[in-house]
Amino acid sequence: MNIQRLFPLVLLLVVGLFAACGDSDSGTTSTPKGGGAVTTPTATATFPADSTMAAIVKKGKITIGVKYDVPLFGLLDPVTKKVDGFDVAIGKEIAKALGLKEEQIEFVEAISANRIPYLQEDKVDLIISTMTINAERKTQIEFSRPYYLAGQSILVKNDNTTIKTVDDLNGKKVCSVQGSTSENNIKAKAPRADLTSFTTYSACVSAMKDGRVEAVSTDDIILAGFASKDQSLKLVGGTFTTEAYGIGMKKGKTDLAKFVDGVLNAMMQDGRWEKLYTQFPGTAPGLPPASDAKAKVPASA
Structure with missing residues (x-):
């Protein structure tokens, strides 16, 4: 057989083979350690039709109550009118896990006195507002696992x-x-x-x-x-109490609480929690490094 005539055929086969291999992992998603509901933001996040998460996605917007006057956690910029901080950043991660874009998040001010009423009246989907988990509040709303331990x-x-x-x-x-x-x-x-x-x-x-x-x-x-x-x-005076912060949801929305726990667990394991802590709370003088701060956060409260 004429080798010169055969060479172009072989070359075409090799190129086709490499092209097929290059497409073999398209459409796959990574799954971080830790389990939970949805732990990695994807554009194709799907949920049971009757779930709280599906209702939020169908609405096309998530409303999150945060502080507007607390440096490092939730602070409103008077010029840009945008709020930023640790709590705000965690809210954005949860929205991503729902498959929502940043412009589909509405942050509203939630002062201490109106955090629980806002949930009970369906004015917000989540409260991420330096809120301590305690027994009395657990009778009124659902809480996520702790995401920060203060005193x-x-x-x-x-x-x-x-x-x-x-x-x-x-x-x-x-x-x-x-x-x-x-x-x-x-x-x-x-x-x-x-x-x-x-x-x-x-x-x-x-x-x-x-x-x-x-x-x-x-x-x-x-x-x-x-x-x-x-x-x-x-x-x-140091600290004289321990305050485990949790994310609040309306009473009965246990599916949403489980989903949020999955997002927080993933953040604790894949480095996102440490990155956000270093960006926000970790900038305050005298606070421990991210690894030590994370180690103090209990799994439940």
Whole structure:
């Protein structure tokens, strides 16, 4: 046989073979470790027709309640009118896992007092708003697994030398936020404190800076965010509680809670949690590195 005539045929066969091999993995998706509902964002995410997730996807939008005044977790930029932070970023990951694009997310302000009512009244699909998981709240809403572990602390002005521990709050003017666990903790830990409650943490900090109160008390990570942006403030007293943050959903939406747990589990295992922690909470002075912070987060609460 004439080799010169055979060579072009062989070449065509080889090229075709490589082309077929190159197409062999198209349309596949990766599955991270950890299981759960949907753990990797895909453009073709599908859910049972009667599920909460399917209803959100059909609606074409997810509404998430976040803080607008908490540095590192949920802070509204007054110029761009966009909110950013750790809680916001986690919300975006959940939306991706639903197959939604960023422009299909609506972030609304959820202050401490209206977080549970917003869920009960179907004003939001999720609350990701520095919300502590506790027994009373579990009777009212569904919670995800914890995604962050904080502890209550105290914020004062740098020149304050009289407040060093939670006991020192007795007899002092202290501010916390209405509807928060922090408000109740102050009543229990420093019953003689003169407690003032506002609707937002930023209002408490403003009241301290203009002399109406002497201290602000809430979760250390929230206070660290304010201190990182204002060198006239400092944290004192260490932490005197543990606060496991969870994502809130309307009571009865257990399928959504399971789905969100799957997303969080995947984030904990594939490096996304550490990346977002380093970008947001991890920038505050004195906080542990991402690996240590993640190790403290309990699997349940």
